[in-house]
Amino acid sequence: MEKELAKTYNPKDIEDKLYQKWLDKKYFHAEVDKSKKPFTIVIPPPNITGQLHMGHALDNAMQDILIRFKRMQGYNALWQPGTDHASIATEVKIIEKLREEGIEKQDLGREGFLERAWQWKEEYGGRIIEQLMKLGSSCDWGRERFTMDDGNNHAVNKVFVKLYKDGYIYKGSKIINWCPICHTSISDAEVEHEEQSGHFWHIKYPIAGEEGYVEIATTRPETMLGDTAVAVHPEDERYKHLIGKNVILPIMNKEIPVVADAYVDKEFGTGVVKITPAHDPNDFEVGKRHDLPEVNIMNDDATINENGGIYSGMDRYEARKAIVKELKEQGLLVKVEDHSHNVGTHDRCHTTIEPLVKPQWFVKMDDLIKPAIEAVKSGEIELIPHRFEKTYFNWTDNIRDWCISRQLWWGHRIPAYYCDSCGEIIVSEEEPSRCHVCGSTNFRQDEDTLDTWFSSALWPFSTLGWPEKTEELNYFYPTDVLVTGYDIIFFWVIRMIFSGYAHMGEKPFSKVLFHGLVRDSEGRKMSKSLGNGVDPLDVIDKYGADALRFSLITGNAPGNDMRFYWEKVESSRNFANKVWNASRFIMMNLEKADIPETIDERILTQADRWILSKSNTLVREATDNLETFEMGIAAQKVYDFIWEEFCDWYIEMVKPRLYNDEDNTKVAALWTLQKVLTHSLKLLHPYMPFVTEEIFCTLQEMTGLKEKESIMISSWPIYNPDWEFTKDTESIELIKGAVKGIRNVRSEMNVPPSRKATVIVVSDSERIREIFTESKVFFATLGFASEVLVQKDKSGISGDAVSTVIPSAQIYIPFADLVDIDKEIERLTKEKERLEGELKRVKGILANPNFVSKAPESKIAEENAKLEKYRDMMDQVMERLQSLDK
């Protein structure tokens, strides 16, 4: 034997070696080949600042499973990899690092900062890729892309200019979400709403020129510095008389009008609302409707600016306190109530966002989104599981314009240029040479960069070469499946879909497969602050990538969150070890024999045909499950088959034949072992690529059967209709039942395997007797029988035997000295009661005229067969009980 497998499976010995081999052989590489059907997945590009976490591990394991499966099926499978510049996340990290060196971002200036950022990218950008490799990901690394590489920059600029020219991108002063810590605007999708307990301050605003006042209630008293009106509902009888009059804004001592607007809820608060158009999205709208001035009272760091009078320079919360204090002193504070309300925070830093009016760039969404809605509605794009369609439509139906400008440096700089002399805005891919209005040649490029999702929205086609008309684009686009977490439906999935239609005229992918979050063992989100994260690399180090992958995709339904358990990884590792050892055993036997590629199928035994049949069914089912993305179910079936049917039953059944050189069916056993093992390894390969590859290669070397030099390029097993051996399957299931019965009896009586005994099978059916006669040998190894007698009647069986009943046969084991008649009666009585229950159920259902008339025929036949079976068993139990009674 050239190669030998170690006694226990050690992933560390083989994983890196095999991955390197795959890379060297370029198995991951896909070339355009019109003779083959493409299957394409684009990776959700991980962040360059990122460390591999469990979410990545799950996401990539799923993609790798699909890609490997399709590759083996003969598709030209491309898994397109790459990384994301992740503008704000990266910029924040770089700023943190600079601070450690005592440097502020501003000190470096834009150029200097970007230099550092690229350095960072060079240093860390490759790390996450190496980590993905550890998982076994079969990405076509030669095609790796980055959202800020030249091609992507080109794509981004082209899209921006095109959308601008077509009127979909505009610049406008609107109220946006401002993060006072990150000093940038953020989109609605980046705002997280947190329930916070706060207060409701009731404040008097005196009516100008007359006695009295109105009482308003607010959660943010500091914004009153920027109030430019108060509003009441037009139909509110209490305040109708005030409409058109003025009130005096306390502290600022300025007159502001009372306007009528239906936005005001009469029932809520006092029914009078202060209007601060520059600092509240609703008020902004009201302000627009009533043509109110917008008074901005805040700086970018959320301190009060010069418009805030004496509060100028104070932080927003400091100012709040001071203002409340002042109102109290002036007797204008009516009361303070506790109040819990939703506060918008930045999803990155969790700072309370500040709505501010600022000039920003937006994408007009109402028309662009239409094809994206239609695609999912019509089923052209399928979301799996379907329930996410509701989430999807919830967002698309309430779509708002997308704020795409960010006040950051790391990212795609907006390709808009301002003429120095006349201020004309020129949007173009290249810096313009002269102004088309005034002829000036001096321009200033817009300082802002684009939302990081602007470039990722183009990912499915930009990575394939767009805007160039590459043959890759032509061949691999649209891609087949997108695999991602449900948490980025709004950020990414929707934007890719509308972008695909807008720029390619076609969907970016046909299916989106969503998975959930990987939580810790207590169900909490894994997070840095909790310190409960589990590093996938640690898991790989301890148990291997195969075990990690397997444990992540089994035992949970698609789209559901799951918990991480070390125990589960361990059990997956044990499974890998099981496969390893079964293979080792098979190879130990194969090496001494010469197995032909095909054999005369007439020498196959019942057991051989049974396992071939089972394995054949498994091929069909596991393939079907994978086709419908039920990976966990497919994996579970492969696991059950290998461990139970193949290892615990078939291999054990076949041992006597292997140890007996005289047995002329030995070659059939070896042939079957090899065949079924190969099929099993292939079915398992997408989940456990490393262990299956190692075994497959060793097996090939040993047997000299050179199918392929790697399992990952071998062909996926195909269902063979000639291997449906129904009769043999029934026979073996009967034998299994008998063996189980014997083991049960022995175990209950505490008879150790070392004590052999005669097994007597009694059946009046000739067919049953034949089955048992052919399979006598199994009882020796599996049921610890010294000899097996198969007979028609009970002659020679005395009362002091224990027995077990299976359909159409009775099995006796004469343990003369051990038999405790009372115990035997007790056992049989228990069995009798069980059968009585079954019979009652079956008889009941068959006696129901509605069932008999309405249920499908097959179901009725099934129930009739059961009835017969239970009756037969019952007869035997009763007979046995009577014989013991004497």
Added chain:
RNA sequence: GGAGUCAUAGCUCAGCUGGGACGAGCGUUCGCUUGACGUGCGAAAGGUCAUGGGUUCGAAUCCCUUUGACUCCACCA
């Protein structure tokens, strides 16, 4: 205020389009140096499928109610 998910063995979860829960892993109990594997083998205990209704010959599975847990969306000051 909308929407969604979950509630099945001690624990974590599977159970697809309705047809007996031979459910899975871990854990528990008992027994095994069976010539691949103790990361193993065999046997066993353990569930009125949250609640109350409905549809059906038949419901863990479909519909509604209630309770409890979670998540997402949302401009009620």
